[in-house]
Amino acid sequence: MKRTNIYSTLIYEGFTRLAWCMVASLMLVVVGCSRPYIEATSIHPDSDEQIEFTASRGDVEGTITKMEIEVDGTIVASDNDATATYTGGPYPTHSNSKLTFAAIATKSGGDTVRKSDWVYVANPKNVYSYTSPSGSNDGYPDATSEQTGANLYRLDKSVVRNHAINAIMEYANANSLSVFEVFNTANHLVAAVARYVDEHMSWRSDGTNPTVFADNGYEDYSPGWDFPQPADLTLTISGNLTNATPNDDFQGDCEDHAILRAALLRALGFAPWAIWDAIDNPVSHEYNIVLYEGAYRLMDYGTIDRWLDTHTWDSHRSFYGWNENNGPRGASSTQNNYLKNNTDNYPGGKSDGQPWSYEIYYKDVSP
Structure with a gap:
């Protein structure tokens, strides 16, 4: 007589039923996952x-x-x-x-x-509170460690606010828009400031700055590394405000352009988290990372649309950033992650799934 191993049979049947249950469950999961x-x-x-x-x-x-x-x-x-x-x-x-x-x-x-x-x-508008300057030279930086947003943007100075309003008015006139519409639209604010600095500021080497400052009563201005110009002094003593051409009203090199753009946007109520000064790697150029069209983009010489897509200029390889809430400006290994931690790659944690790199600021890479 053939003997049947009841124990083996039970095990076999048990595994068979388990396998069918797993298949059935998988089929239900697949069907249930169909979604619009x-x-x-x-x-x-x-x-x-x-x-x-x-x-x-x-x-x-x-x-x-x-x-x-x-x-x-x-x-x-x-x-x-x-x-x-x-x-x-x-x-x-x-x-x-x-x-x-x-x-x-x-x-x-x-x-x-x-x-x-x-x-x-995202809403970067209507943030008018600011950090008061604390530089030891009448609020201005007197050392590299004092190169903070508060000490360089000088939002306490009315001349910064007045030129910010001028930027809105000029942009509105150039684009047949109302001042109200420009003032209440974040993208217009960014475009207005980029245009204003491009129209009114020309490049000048840092080597000339000490002489210019001394000739205008600021011979004791000694801010440390790279001689960055505070925004209010860029607007009042750096250029030629008396001639007929506007493109040299203000003068300075790359960091002075970037500081002025950031200061004007902050004076218009643009939030500190939405406007950054960035320095490339290796340290040779400074520009801005700004919230534009809801994403972080490059802002540099020219209008806002000049640097939106991938380009060949290799001075936009962001290394570290600083702004009113993060700094100071001076190069430091502790600052290398400010941009990565705060601008990767859309506000609020929405991501396109790419790891952070300077290329995420290009619209054709990270739409």
Whole structure:
């Protein structure tokens, strides 16, 4: 008589059933993961801009009888089809916070499937409080260690605020916009300041600065490394304000341009976290990293659109950055991660999945 090993049979049957259960579970997971598709026109919108949401079937199979778009917990669009679109905003009430949205697809049998996502609504405007200067030379830096945003931007000086307003007015006139529209749109503020500095400032070597400062009553100005000019003195003593041509109203080299751009933006209420002075690697050039069109971008000589995409000038290989809240300016290994930790790569933690490098500031690399 053939003997059957009951123990072996039970083990075999048990594993067989377990295997089938695993397959069945996997099939249920795959089926359950079919979801519609939802996207926003920008993954990093500003609070003063509208957002267009688009929903489609994604990988949902079968007949879809209704597609809905939900924004911030409210159904805002519904279509008896497999697609839907909705344009909403601006969303100032969500400034510097997440805005959630979702696509909800209803199938012919009544079942619904959902796909959710979020964007971070950045708002760098209306931050007028500032850090008071503390430099030991009447508020100005008297050593490299005192080269801070507060001591170089000099937001306590009315001349900085006055020229910031001039930047808005000139940009508004040049682009047939109202001053109100420029003042209330973050992208316009950035473009206005970039244009103003480009129109009114020309390059001059640091070697001339001590003579210029001494001739204007600032012979004791000794800021340490690289002789950076405070923004208020750039605006008052650095150039020629009496001749007919505006392009030499102010003069200075790369760091003086960058300091002035940052100071003017801060005077217009642009938040400290949204405007940076950056120095490339190796240390040879200084420029700005600024929040523009909802992402961190390069701002340097010229208008704001000059350096948005990948280019061949190798002086934009960001090494470290400083601003009103991070510094001082002087080169230090402790500053190397300020940009990486604060501008990688969209505000609020929204990422395109790329590791930080200077290339993330290029629009064609990190849209």
